[in-house]
């Protein structure tokens with residue numbers, strides 16, 4: 483008797499969960515379909531995969547990057563995909579360099595002209611860094627901050643007034659687990675991502691009253707060209723595909739998780755495995771242990787190119 487009522491309550495709970503997840507998927511679908519979505523850094527890696535999944539979900543895309551030819555190749559690829567199940571749109575492109583804040587504001591004007599407004603801005607573009615603080619020129623710190631921090635905040639600030647005016651909009655930022663924990667030989671990158679996390683957390687609180695949402699998405703390693711394109715302490719290109727990056731998460735899976743996070747209006751999402759997630763908790767709950775572990779990692783790595 484007890485067993486059968488227990489079984490009934492379990493199946494009721496299962497049905498409720500299934501209903502909840504179907505409802506969530508439906509809401510996500512409605513939210514993305516026809517939305518004007520801007521993706522920076524769409525020419526490569528995670529940005530390119532985000533373009534593919536948001537396009538398939540029916541978004542009206544504006545793809546941004548520095549290389550018009552690569553963006554155009556992606557537009558062509560997306561135009562040729564039509565599964566017939568969902569209405570899709572031919573994307574448009576806007577090229578600009580995030581490190582030049584003057585061009586960022588004129589690019590924002592151009593972006594706003596395309597459809598008259600932006601529903602979702604995904605600040606994805608970024609570069610990484612490999613080097614020792616001891617031997618890194620301050621200009622390198624400025625370069626990384628320029629692209630990963632000042633560029634995205636300039637773009638966000640240029641688009642934000644129109645969202646506030648419409649009492650609607652969503653700003654997403656692709657941060658990194660290194661926006662939550664700092665690891666040796668990544669100072670410029672980790673600092674730029676910590677700054678981003680703080681800026682967008684402040685922004686979330688300030689614009690909630692205007693109906694504007696903010697999502698900070700923090701992935702662990704992803705299999706992209708990020709480490710190849712990273713800058714080193716003297717400003718030269720690192721040019722190495724790190725083991726951690728090569729063995730990182732599939733960018734398509736991460737892009738699907740970004741779509742879910744944005745579609746479900748999540749405020750803060752960590753997309754990392756068990757160990758990195760544990761490291762975030764250790765940093766918060768037991769900082770001394772975290773610092774010891776990082777010092778030991780720094781001693782082991784010694785030369786940054788060994789990881």
Ligand SMILES: NC(=O)c1ccc[n+]([C@@H]2O[C@H](COP(=O)([O-])OP(=O)(O)OC[C@H]3O[C@@H](n4cnc5c(N)ncnc54)[C@H](OP(=O)(O)O)[C@@H]3O)[C@@H](O)[C@H]2O)c1
Nearest residue numbers: 523525526527528548579580607608658703704706707708
């Ligand atoms: N890969 C990882 O392990 C990992 C982990 C956590 C977070 N992330 C974050 O994910 C985001 C995407 O990186 P990814 O891994 O996809 O690397 P990626 O393949 O190197 O792509 C970086 C993108 O950023 C663009 N970009 C770089 N500098 C720019 C500038 N000055 N102005 C405008 N656009 C610029 C690049 O465009 P161009 O074609 O013009 O170079 C490219 O499209 C970054 O914010 C990164 O920090 C990556």
